[in-house]
Amino acid sequence: MRNLDIFNESKQYMPGGVNSPVRAYKDVSVTPKVIKNGKGAYIYDEDGNKYIDFVCAWGPMILGHCDEDVVKAIQNTAAQAIAFGAPTEIELKLAKHICSTVDNVDMVRMVNSGTEATMSAVKLARGYTEKNKIIKFAGCYHGHAEGFLVEAGSGVLTEGIPGSAGVPKESIINTLIAKYNDIESVNELFLKYSDDIACIIIEPVAGNMGVIPAQKEFLVELRNLCDKYKCLLIFDEVMSGFRVAYKGAQSIYNVSPDLITFAKIMGGGLPCGAYGGKKEIMELLSPMGPVYQAGTMSGNPVVMAAGYATLTKLYNNPSVYDNMEKLSEKLQEGLLQIAKEKKIPMVVNRCGSMITAFFTKNKEVKTFDDAKTCDVKLFAKYFEHMIKSGINIAPSQFEAIFLNVKHTEVDIEKFLEAFKSFEV
Numbered sequence: 001m002r003n004l005d006i007f008n009e010s011k012q013y014m015p016g017g018v019n020s021p022v023r024a025y026k027d028v029s030v031t032p033k034v035i036k037n038g039k040g041a042y043i044y045d046e047d048g049n050k051y052i053d054f055v056c057a058w059g060p061m062i063l064g065h066c067d068e069d070v071v072k073a074i075q076n077t078a079a080q081a082i083a084f085g086a087p088t089e090i091e092l093k094l095a096k097h098i099c100s101t102v103d104n105v106d107m108v109r110m111v112n113s114g115t116e117a118t119m120s121a122v123k124l125a126r127g128y129t130e131k132n133k134i135i136k137f138a139g140c141y142h143g144h145a146e147g148f149l150v151e152a153g154s155g156v157l158t159e160g161i162p163g164s165a166g167v168p169k170e171s172i173i174n175t176l177i178a179k180y181n182d183i184e185s186v187n188e189l190f191l192k193y194s195d196d197i198a199c200i201i202i203e204p205v206a207g208n209m210g211v212i213p214a215q216k217e218f219l220v221e222l223r224n225l226c227d228k229y230k231c232l233l234i235f236d237e238v239m240s241g242f243r244v245a246y247k248g249a250q251s252i253y254n255v256s257p258d259l260i261t262f263a264k265i266m267g268g269g270l271p272c273g274a275y276g277g278k279k280e281i282m283e284l285l286s287p288m289g290p291v292y293q294a295g296t297m298s299g300n301p302v303v304m305a306a307g308y309a310t311l312t313k314l315y316n317n318p319s320v321y322d323n324m325e326k327l328s329e330k331l332q333e334g335l336l337q338i339a340k341e342k343k344i345p346m347v348v349n350r351c352g353s354m355i356t357a358f359f360t361k362n363k364e365v366k367t368f369d370d371a372k373t374c375d376v377k378l379f380a381k382y383f384e385h386m387i388k389s390g391i392n393i394a395p396s397q398f399e400a401i402f403l404n405v406k407h408t409e410v411d412i413e414k415f416l417e418a419f420k421s422f423e424v
């Protein structure tokens with residue numbers, strides 16, 4: 001039982017045996033699998049079990065595991081350039097590629113994670129507007145920076161912690177919370193604090209309270225409010241960018257944010273993030289302007305090469321999005337059909353290749369409150385059954401199922417067969 005031995009020993013040296021809490025499977029009664037390797041749509045644990053992977057490293061592995069072009073890019077770059085802390089051509093290539101293929105991005109700043117991207121984008125918005133408060137939505141997750149750890153979705157939600165210890169009140173007094181898909185709740189905040197709101201930050205397709213797409217009119221109204229009150233609209237596309245469509249959620253809704261944050265897919269599986277937007281805003285960043293943000297490892301050549309290989313491959317093969325759409329739709333419809341046959345109350349939300357099956361009696365899931373009606377005990381039972389059946393999904397009701405380009409019809413059928421054999 002190498003799985004169990006390794007994980008138990010890990011608990012002695014790393015809190016919870018993990019380096020990020022969701023991996024510890026705290027809300028399900030299964031010991032986490034210790035993963036040894038992955039290829040395409042499949043991953044293998046230390047006991048030699050094979051799983052069809054629908055976690056995809058929590059989003060990034062859209063090309064499947066160890067895609068040959070990404071591996072080659074990493075190997076070739078690592079042989080010549082690991083880190084210099086100096087400008088390199090490969091960071092230019094990735095920056096130029098993003099700016100020329102994604103709307104509303106004139107310039108980008110590379111960082112090392114989604115957390116860094118969102119906290120830096122908010123700082124930039126405050127620097128630009130010279131205002132202090134930010135509006136975030138209950139159930140949206142924007143990384144683990146202090147000001148965001150209020151009603152922050154998945155990891156924080158499943159553990160039942162209302163935020164986090166170690167965060168002083170002073171760190172969150174400028175964080176205003178509104179309700180997702182509820183424009184009235186945003187209007188109220190503007191009426192109260194109109195002079196001092198620097199930005200609204202939102203996941204345009206929420207993924208961290210389970211998948212909940214924003215309603216179009218809601219995003220349009222947010223854009224109008226930001227224009228009216230001269231504050232910035234930040235789309236946190238860390239999860240949805242290059243995922244729900246190559247050009248991200250903004251292209252689906254046709255609503256233009258002032259700043260956008262990326263991570264996950266854009267690093268091709270290596271630690272990476274970026275934020276970008278209009279030139280006049282981005283030029284406020286140090287060294288050009290007064291907003292300070294830096295990073296020893298930012299723009300690391302190996303990471304940039306992995307990101308460039310991933311994004312160019314996606315961009316040059318737009319049909320992969322059509323294929324994932326088809327398979328995702330098949331999965332969504334299949335889940336609903338089987339749930340109906342089994343008389344399991346369920347709502348399945350989907351945007352492109354991001355899907356969540358909510359175990360709820362609600363007719364729809366449009367807000368965080370809707371998501372919280374889910375039967376998490378039933379989810380835990382379902383999770384246990386699925387992983388035993390060789391289907392790897394996230395161990396929380398409030399996460400997304402992700403497809404990658406290597407998934408086939410057969411993989412989707414296997415997922416559905418596994419669900420069919422689930423006994424409540």
Ligand SMILES: *Cc1c(COP(=O)(O)O)cnc(C)c1O
Binds near residue numbers: 114141144203239273
């Ligand atoms: C994952 C995620 C983050 C945080 O990114 P890290 O790389 O884990 O720091 C921020 N925002 C959204 C929408 C995310 O999904």
